[in-house]
Amino acid sequence: MTEGLAAQILDHIRGSGLAAGTHVTAQELAQRFSVSRFPIGQALQLLALKGVLIHERNRGYFVSDARQASAEALGLDRRDETSQIYFRMAEDHLHGRLPDPASEAYLKETYRVTKAQLNAVLGRIAQEGWAERRPGYGWSFSPMLTTPECLEQTYRVRLALEPAALLEPTYHLNPEVAARCREAELRLLGGAIETDSADALHERGVRFHEAIIGASGNPFFLDAVRRINRVRRLLSYRSMIDRKRYRRQCEEHLQILELLERGKNAEASQALRRHLEHTIESFQEIRPILER
Numbered sequence: 001m002t003e004g005l006a007a008q009i010l011d012h013i014r015g016s017g018l019a020a021g022t023h024v025t026a027q028e029l030a031q032r033f034s035v036s037r038f039p040i041g042q043a044l045q046l047l048a049l050k051g052v053l054i055h056e057r058n059r060g061y062f063v064s065d066a067r068q069a070s071a072e073a074l075g076l077d078r079r080d081e082t083s084q085i086y087f088r089m090a091e092d093h094l095h096g097r098l099p100d101p102a103s104e105a106y107l108k109e110t111y112r113v114t115k116a117q118l119n120a121v122l123g124r125i126a127q128e129g130w131a132e133r134r135p136g137y138g139w140s141f142s143p144m145l146t147t148p149e150c151l152e153q154t155y156r157v158r159l160a161l162e163p164a165a166l167l168e169p170t171y172h173l174n175p176e177v178a179a180r181c182r183e184a185e186l187r188l189l190g191g192a193i194e195t196d197s198a199d200a201l202h203e204r205g206v207r208f209h210e211a212i213i214g215a216s217g218n219p220f221f222l223d224a225v226r227r228i229n230r231v232r233r234l235l236s237y238r239s240m241i242d243r244k245r246y247r248r249q250c251e252e253h254l255q256i257l258e259l260l261e262r263g264k265n266a267e268a269s270q271a272l273r274r275h276l277e278h279t280i281e282s283f284q285e286i287r288p289i290l291e292r
Contacts, residue, residue, distance in 0.1 A: 002042045004082070009044070010074070015187060015192075015196075015204055017180040018180065020064060022062065023060060032203065051064060052074070086124060086125070100140055101139060102139055159273065159277065159280070161224055162213055165213045166212065171217060172215055172217065173215040178257055178260070181211050181257055193243055210229070212256065212257070212260060215260075
């Protein structure tokens with residue numbers, strides 16, 4: 001699990017264009033990758049040994065000048081058994097094959113995992129909001145977000161929230177944040193659309209939208225969007241089987257970013273509305289993928 005998670009963190013560092021000297025925290029990464037802080041800590045230690053991060057006593061981990069090295073160049077094995085188990089369980093939930101409730105003994109036997117692996121997977125699922133521990137007996141799995149209609153509903157809520165956030169009087173997009181967002185989009189347009197994992201593609205979209213909404217200066221917008229992003233992962237991952245639409249999404253992200261940097265927030269708000277509407281319209285094309 002450690003190498004796979006380290007590879008994901010490295011992808012995040014490269015994809016976000018984090019500059020040398022940037023402080024990375026276990027808490028933020030744990031929330032981003034929906035795992036506990038312990039495996040994040042192990043992955044950070046490994047990246048420090050590989051030279052990607054610098055560890056300073058009592059201060060934490062900081063990005064080094066070697067941040068552009070690829071996972072393959074560093075000898076990191078991307079195969080993450082925990083992620084594979086997670087996706088198997090997610091598919092079974094989407095198909096209604098998971099009993100509700102399910103005991104931990106049943107889950108261990110069904111997925112042939114160790115207790116530590118199962119705890120890691122269930123911890124991630126609980127953070128994403130589609131399972132919770134039952135008092136005294138196993139786990140319950142939420143019926144939410146197992147249909148294309150549910151995913152479309154989350155986008156309609158975002159359609160109401162996100163364009164409005166760009167119009168807040170306190171809006172200010174940090175130039176460094178904007179630069180990182182642009183670099184991430186250009187990297188995808190340069191070929192990473194086809195090579196990045198579903199996890200990485202999802203995170204890239206989440207990072208962009210949370211970055212521009214977070215600049216509103218109104219924390220309630222960002223909190224609402226983060227909650228939606230956590231619970232829509234299941235069907236979002238499946239939708240990434242069809243990657244043809246991502247070039248257009250990247251181009252629209254860059255257009256929104258340019259308008260925000262020029263202070264044209266009203267135009268950016270309209271562009272963001274059209275962007276989310278395009279995504280909703282595309283659901284009809286990918287509906288067979290979401291329903292299978």
